[in-house]
Amino acid sequence: MLPVRRLALFVLALALMPAADAQADWVRQHYTKMERMVPMRDGVRLFTSIYVPKAPGTYPILFQRTPYGVGPYGDDEVRSSLGPSESLMRDGYVFVYQDVRGKMMSEGDFVAVRPHIPAKTAGQIDESTDTYDTVEWLLEHVPTNGRVGVWGISAPGFYATHALIDAHPAVVAVSPQAPVTDWYLGDDRRHNGAFQLQATFSFVSSYGAPRPEPTTERAPSFRDYGTPDGYDWYLDLGPLSTVNDRFFDGQNDLWQEILTHDTYDAYWQARTPLPHLRDVRPAVLVTGGWFDAQDLYGPLKTFDAVEQNRRQAGAANDTPTYLAMGPWWHGGWARSDGDRYGDLWFGQRTSVWYRENVEAPFFEAYLKGDGEPDLPEASIFVTGANRWRFFDAWPPREARAASLYLQPGGGLGFDAPTQQGLFAEYVSDPFKPVPHTPKIVVTRDDRYVVQDQRFASTRPDVLVFESPVLEEDVTLAGDLFATLFVSTTGTDADFVVKLIDVYPGDAECRLPDGDCEVPMGGFQQLVRGEVMRGKFRNSFSDPEPFEPGEVTEVTFDMEDVAHTFQRGHRMMVQVQSTWFPMVDRNPQRFMPIAEATEDDFQVATHRVFVSPEHPSHLSVRVLD
Structure with a gap:
């Protein structure tokens, strides 16, 4: 007999099947589909699927470029949904989808996160020129009102970002959503230099597979694990340098490039x-999710870069930039109602609200209207309090800087420690790493961002710092940085810091069906967790070993938060040095980790100092 949760999902899937067929029939009734090979300036042709409304008139274009396929392929086969949302699909736009260069049915060679070329010579191409050339072709071959919007989530978000660079004049509105932005510093492949092992193996096994000729079939991901136990499978994986030959027949160049370039080099x-x-000219709406385990870095840093450059330009560039951040997993704003994630209940359909009140008005104003949407600069869902708040800047101007100190005896608070020379220490054993989730499956599992952290807080290799019960709400809104003063017996170490909301002992499940996976009394909700590879503490390009026994400062970006720790809850910080298999194991020896063998791994003792001269802390912004 199926468990209740699996049975419910099965019934839901059955219910959605006729709905999807009905949606496809609606698309057939209202749109004409065309498939074209659109020529680029270097002669390469890109496969492009175009849906034109059958109703008379001219319409703006909503355009997405993707490495994942624009299927279904064939003039008689149509998508069951068009555009970012159903409301936009029914409002009437020309919807255009394109296989990027070298993927699926497009010609040319694929380059993952292809570099932009700022000063091109004749014939040089990048993602910006491919976008420009496609828009130019569409304006000549498709009846439109002359306005183009671009959007995309994740990798398509990366291509949307490139539509902002040297943008075609007709591109007036762009929405990069959870955009891949920097695979080394914070998105997907590495975080602060630490290799995202499980997610990269699972994803790149398909994404980096060779494509000898155009095809309508995506390369399959690796599936031959032989066990459901991801923890043991990755412990037995062996040196990462052998993975390409052992599992990918030596053909996965992308995997090899990611491993080879283990510092933040020119690549x-x-x-x-x-x-x-x-000099970004289109209007910009950047969207992201607070529980996005893949691309939280991307939306925050993209918004900041565009907005800072706009402010520097002043009156020379007054097209606004908008930010929307909600309680969503990767792309959850487009693929769910957004009322829950895991055992967390938000009390409202946050995704529906976003689609109807932010995304649709943004595109309608710039593509059909006067270009003046009634939107605040930042629409931010504050978790914990579970409410939307609206700001004229992000981080909020009214949020004040503060420090949350790790204190002696496992305390945590806004008062700096006063006792000299104190520290907490733990032994980090890379042969028994701390798991990143209570149950490790073999493929990537992003649910760790909302899972109870009690499984980790009881381990001896995890330091726990906890505040007293809060007498009033504390809201953090804005950037979050960790500063640890540490010493180690090794010459390298990872440091994982987790900011956690501890529920009171009598907290109850708030899900309407009451089907929480764990008891909510004492629940430890992960608000933000991040890893730092210690050898990059001073430079991601030029790593440095630790001097054993020497107190050393390690400061790193944990990404922004918007969360209220409610009265009656506690604040907690956990510190550890393994987070496996999400993050590869550090041998705790200064060396290229991808080349490490089992003999290179060593047990090390790490100290975290909590004293006036070495005050380990989180730098936060408090919103009163």
Whole structure:
């Protein structure tokens, strides 16, 4: 007999099947589909699927470029949904989907996170020129009102960001959503230099597979694990340098590039669009999710880069930039009602609200209207309090800087420690790493961001710092940085810091069906967790070993938060040095980790100092 949760999902899937068929029939009735090979300036042709409303008139274009396929392929086969949302689909737009260069049915060679070329010579191409050339072709071959909007989630968000750079004049509105932005510093492949092992193996096994010729079929991901136990499987994986030959027949060049470039070298620096987001002319709506385990870095840093450059330009560039951040997983704002995630209940359909009150008005104003949507600069859902708040800047101007100190005896608070020379220590054993979730499956599992952290807080290799019960609400809103003063017996170490909301002992499940996976009394909700590879503490390009026994400062970006710790709750910080298999194991020896063998791994003792001269703390912004 199926468990209740699985049975409910099965019944839901059955219920949605005729709904999807009905949606496809609606698309057939109201849109004409065309498939075209659109030529680029270098002669390569990109497969493009175009849906034109059958009703007379001219319409704006909503355009998405994707490496994941624009299927279903064939003039007689149509998508069951068009555009970012159903409301926009029914409002009437020309919807255009394109296979990016070298993927699926498009010609050319694929380059993951292809670098932008700022000063091109004749014939040079990048994602910005492919976008520009496609828009130019569409304006000549499709009846439109002359306005184009671009959107995309994740990798398509990366391509949307590139539509902002040297934008075609007809591109007037762009929405990068959870955009891949920097695969080394914070998105997907590495975080602060630490390799995201499980997610990268699972994803790149397909994404980096060779495509000898155009095809309508995506390369399958690796599935031959032989066990459901991801913890043991990744412990037995062996040296990462052998993975390409053992599992991918030596054909996965992308995997090899990611491993080979283990510092923030020219390869990675060329692949982020952030330095090129200057003189942006289209209106911008950046969207992200607070529980996005894949691309939280991307939306926050993209918004900041565009907005900072706009402010520097002053009156020379007054097109606004908008930010929307909600309680969503990766793309959850487009694929759910947004009323819950895991055992967390938000009390409202946050995704529906966003689609109807932010996304649709943004595109309608710029593509059909006067270009003046009634939107605040930042629409932010504050978790914990579970309410939307609206600001004229992000971080909020009214939020004040503060420090949340790790204190002697496992305390936590806004008062700095006063006793000299104190520290907490733990032994980190890479052969028995701390798991990132209570149950490790073999493929990536992003649910760890909302799972109870009690499984970790009881381990001896996890330090726990906890505040007294809060007598009033504390709301953090804005950037979050960790500063640890540490010493180690090794020459390298990872440091994982987790900010946690501890529920009172009598807290009850708030889900309407009462089907929480764990008891909510004492629940430890992960508000934000991040890892830092210690050898990059001073430079991501030039790593440095630790001097054993020497107190060293390690400061790193944990990404923004918007969360209220309610009265009666506690604030908690956990510190650890393994987070496996999400993050690869650090041998705790200064060396290229991808080349490490089992003999290179060593047990190390780490100290975290909590004293006036070495005050480990989180830098936060408090919103009164």
